[in-house]
Amino acid sequence: MKHFMSIVLCVATILYLASVPVLAHHSVQAEFDLSKPITVTGVVTKVEWINPHSYLYLDVTDGTGKVKHWSFEMAGPGALRKAGLSRADRGGLKVGDTVSVNGVLAKDGTDFALIKDVSLPDGRKFTIWSGDPSDNK
Amino acid sequence: MRQSFLVVVCVAFAGNASAQADLTGVWNGTTVNGPHIKSDDPLVTNLPARDGTLLNFERDGTLIRRANPNKPIYKPEYWEKIQKLDQSENESDPSYGCMPGGVPRIGPPAQIVQTPKQLVFLYVSPPAQGWGDPYRVIPTDGRKHTPLQDLDGTWKGESIGHWEGDTLVVDTIGFNDSSWLDIGGYFHSENLHVIERLRRDGNNLIWQATVEDPDVLLKPWVMNQRVQKLNPDPLAELAESLPCVERDLSHLVTKEHH
Numbered sequence: 001m002k003h004f005m006s007i008v009l010c011v012a013t014i015l016y017l018a019s020v021p022v023l024a025h026h027s028v029q030a031e032f033d034l035s036k037p038i039t040v041t042g043v044v045t046k047v048e049w050i051n052p053h054s055y056l057y058l059d060v061t062d063g064t065g066k067v068k069h070w071s072f073e074m075a076g077p078g079a080l081r082k083a084g085l086s087r088a089d090r091g092g093l094k095v096g097d098t099v100s101v102n103g104v105l106a107k108d109g110t111d112f113a114l115i116k117d118v119s120l121p122d123g124r125k126f127t128i129w130s131g132d133p134s135d136n137k
Numbered sequence: 138m139r140q141s142f143l144v145v146v147c148v149a150f151a152g153n154a155s156a157q158a159d160l161t162g163v164w165n166g167t168t169v170n171g172p173h174i175k176s177d178d179p180l181v182t183n184l185p186a187r188d189g190t191l192l193n194f195e196r197d198g199t200l201i202r203r204a205n206p207n208k209p210i211y212k213p214e215y216w217e218k219i220q221k222l223d224q225s226e227n228e229s230d231p232s233y234g235c236m237p238g239g240v241p242r243i244g245p246p247a248q249i250v251q252t253p254k255q256l257v258f259l260y261v262s263p264p265a266q267g268w269g270d271p272y273r274v275i276p277t278d279g280r281k282h283t284p285l286q287d288l289d290g291t292w293k294g295e296s297i298g299h300w301e302g303d304t305l306v307v308d309t310i311g312f313n314d315s316s317w318l319d320i321g322g323y324f325h326s327e328n329l330h331v332i333e334r335l336r337r338d339g340n341n342l343i344w345q346a347t348v349e350d351p352d353v354l355l356k357p358w359v360m361n362q363r364v365q366k367l368n369p370d371p372l373a374e375l376a377e378s379l380p381c382v383e384r385d386l387s388h389l390v391t392k393e394h395h
Contacts, residue, residue: 026227026233026385026386026389026394026395027195027227027391027393027394027395028192028195029192029195029196029391029393030227030389030390030391030392030393030394031385031388031389031390034192048382049379050379050380050381050382051235051262051263051268051378051379051380051381051382052235052263052268052381052383053384053385055384073384073385076263076379077379078261078263078376081376106388107388107390108388108390110388112388
């Protein structure tokens with residue numbers, strides 16, 4: 001993926017140039033494994049618009065019919081808003097919708113991941129962040 | 138006729154003499170930090186987000202921050218403490234744990250409402266560092282500080298402003314020792330004294346803070362100047378600072394941090 005400069009990353013870059021580590025709540029490397037990408041499709045059970053990161057919760061049914069509760073860390077609500085992703089009544093994430101998510105797994109082995117992008121039922125895809133090493137090879 | 142003319146001149150002069158700069162505005166345009174590292178510095182040219190990776194984006198940002206030569210100079214007996222706080226920042230940084238940034242870490246305000254006898258500073262998190270309660274009321278009515286021993290130590294302290302020409306000088310004492318001056322383990326004592334200077338230059342708000350803390354610092358720390366751009370939208374409003382809840386700490390497997 002050559003176009004790694006998503007909107008959010010642009011916002012992040014501006015903030016980064018300001019040396020204000022607002023999107024840098026923690027080191028990604030300390031928490032997530034950039035070499036372990038995952039793709040998950042599930043039903044939205046909850047969205048939390050909180051700082052420093054918003055969270056997306058999905059119920060994911062595997063091949064045997066077993067449901068797993070996944071949580072995804074997103075950017076902060078301000079950055080998501082700038083990227084165009086917001087509440088359901090503004091055309092964003094809605095509880096009950098089936099969405100598809102790309103991300104990278106948490107290193108601690110829990111059903112938790114850092115979100116890269118999310119695709120909504122209406123076909124829109126929002127890139128939350130991108131530019132991991134595997135994408136740039 | 139001559140008397141009338143003189144009255145007009147006197148009124149005009151008096152008006153000028155009492156005129157203060159108007160800092161009112163939404164100052165949440167692009168933030169530009171002081172030139173602690175120039176844009177043509179090889180560090181900036183080579184380091185930011187090598188290969189465009191998220192990992193390097195973070196690591197290079199940290200390197201650039203650490204290369205900033207303008208740091209508070211602590212008394213030698215605190216050097217080990219600073220190092221430990223820095224190394225354990227994920228646990229020890231109050232801002233990481235969703236606490237307020239405090240003054241001066243909160244930085245320049247995102248909006249200023251100016252009245253003849255007080256100014257109201259409003260902040261939004263982010264980009265202000267720290268969380269919650271992002272406002273300050275700064276009286277400029279000539280009052281003096283409450284004696285330090287009578288003040289409860291707080292994150293924002295007691296701020297009193299006065300004008301020096303077109304510059305608003307905000308003098309703040311009465312802090313707790315819970316906040317950091319900045320990322321990097323820069324703690325302070327309850328004897329912290331912060332002097333902020335705010336000046337309008339066209340559509341730029343120039344903010345600069347000097348930190349005095351003789352209990353722990355060898356000399357006052359003059360922080361890097363920061364410049365806030367005026368939001369050109371006359372109807373601009375600040376977004377609500379949504380609550381902060383820390384949920385990453387339990388997932389961290391290394392001590393790597395920013």
